[in-house]
Amino acid sequence: MSVNQHNYILIGAKVDPKVVTEEIYESEEFEMLNWASQHRAGKLAYLYDGMNGGYFIVGVPICVDHHCYNGFPVYEHDPNNLAHEVVADKVKEHVKEKFNLEVEPKLIVMTHFV
Secondary structure, eight states, X not given: XXXXXXXXXXXXXXXOGGGOOHHHHTSHXXXXXXXXXXXXXXXXXXXXXTTTOOOEEEEEEEXXXXXXXXXXXXXXXXXXXXXXXXXXXXXXXXXXXXXXXXXXXXXXXXXXXX
């Protein structure tokens, strides 16, 4: 049962959760990138539904609320923001390198339970 709620606004991509094999799941890199309380805005992160494997998101948070006390600040997405394009490219390259998959990162807003 999940007890901690983390809210995210991120530029990321949904990746087929089946790519998370036991070997990948047990790797140190996966553990570090999947450790929700360590996710910071601007840093690569994995959001994996460890309870039932329902989703696997690879992305870079724009805004993270780990304690969910304050909610999100007002965020206005500018699709022409070059920084977001750079982040999207970073996500694409990481997914291609680590999982050999082509993805198109998008703006994602979600609550992740761990």
